[in-house]
Amino acid sequence: MRMLEATVAVIGAGSMGGAIAAGLVNSGCADPSRVMACDHNDDKLAALSAKGVRTFPDAGEMLACDPDVVVLAIKPQVLRQSVEVVRAKLAGKLVVSIAAGVSIATLEEMLSDSRVVRVMPNLPVQALSGASALCRGNLASDADMDVALQIFGALGSAKVMREDQLDAEGAVVGCGPAYVALMVDALTRSGVEKGLPAQACREMVLSTMRGVCDQLLESGEHPRAYMEKVTSPGGTTAAGLRELEPALIGGVQGAIDAALRRTVELAGE
């Protein structure tokens, strides 16, 4: 594995910033001393400190260490005011924003001289099985994109996309881990209602999910072809799918539309 030469500083060590910083260390592509994170909540920094990440109570102090790459992992609603305070320290730097809905044009206007790359990752980056879409801003160079791809590539799948695709990728892939976790919970609850022990049921559902993902990733097979193999003629899966499919497809489409509407709202807040 190619070691990351850049030092990476993450502003906001919440769910996603914490996952990125931890994932970089977990991947082995970054020496922990070359990863920094700041958050104004001490409790969010403790687990990262224990991994050897350099942690700071505020962004100004962290940016005084002159990191090569700064990841903005704070909510879209507070991005502008947070960036304003440290804008001068971000000038000329490679700044990666993961804020849902916030466009490259808005980021470049907020940041003036920074080289911006906009990314929409997801939470499994911490387990190095994340998925991230990346789009390059107007001042970012080929070398900047290489660095951003190296960072998010070390954390799972990383794909360059057009900016107009990033919001849809966020609604499907960025939010996706929550949808998948909901499916785990729904299957587990149904099993428990039918008398299965909760923990055993959850573990079996999770093992099944991992198995399906492993098989589909390895074979490249279409999910419909895989479904057919499970569905014995006149059997139980056919009966289950007849109920589940229309509800799930309608529910998923509604969820993606709602997530996209919220993305647009967040961009304007």
Ligand SMILES: NC(=O)C1=CN([C@@H]2O[C@H](COP(=O)(O)OP(=O)(O)OC[C@H]3O[C@@H](n4cnc5c(N)ncnc54)[C@H](OP(=O)(O)O)[C@@H]3O)[C@@H](O)[C@H]2O)C=CC1
């Ligand atoms: N969660 C996810 O799965 C994904 C999130 N994203 C994006 O990542 C960003 C972060 O989301 P998420 O991790 O869920 O949010 P969190 O609220 O979990 O994390 C953000 C953290 O940053 C802290 N913070 C806010 N402003 C500053 C600042 N100026 N300096 C230091 N720390 C600060 C917050 O503290 P406090 O709460 O006290 O303000 C909080 O601890 C969002 O823009 C979101 O759109 C993208 C993809 C997936």
Ligand SMILES: O=C(O)[C@@H]1CCC=N1
């Ligand atoms: O819920 C959110 O707004 C963020 C963006 C994608 C996933 N989580």
